């Protein structure tokens with residue numbers, strides 16, 4: 117486990133008392149994120165749910181257990197990765213995040229990604245995937261692919277674990293395929309992006325305009 121930098125701890129301390137949007141009025145706990153600051157692999161979901169809000173930790177409960185199982189299937193423990201959400205506070209009744217809430221909160225996620233600098237970023241579900249890839253294409257069409265992304269990371273979209281719990285059995289099978297792809301990417305030698313001569317056929321490039329989220 118890599119010790120977080122003072123800069124990262126200051127970011128977390130700021131988030132834990134944040135009142136920059138209306139969600140601060142209804143949350144129980146700020147759910148900043150959890151895991152290894154030195155992680156090569158980072159998961160990003162939508163927003164805390166009821167259990168996360170109560171415990172202050174992302175992906176607890178049944179969805180978190182499934183995430184742990186999928187990780188174990190590729191030989192990785194939860195403590196080796198970093199897990200966060202786009203929004204750090206729970207929207208009441210799990211309603212969709214609103215644009216002004218995303219705008220207020222996105223700086224925390226941007227700085228988490230910049231400081232952790234993972235090799236692979238996995239978006240869990242439609243919301244996080246559409247937001248981070250700046251696309252309207254749904255998760256069903258995007259999953260199973262890899263995208264060259266911000267700061268040299270590779271982004272892999274997959275379903276939200278809750279979708280596998282309530283959906284068809286095929287959803288879990290497809291998530292297992294996506295996790296196999298994650299393992300494959302992590303096993304590849306790190307790419308020096310400064311000397312890259314372009315993406316291979318299976319790698320889809322994310323255009324600069326799609327980085328607007330973090331501008």
Ligand code: SF4
Nearest residue numbers: 134137140204205221
């Ligand atoms: S959701 Fe984000 S911006 Fe809003 S109060 Fe929580 S930490 Fe602050």
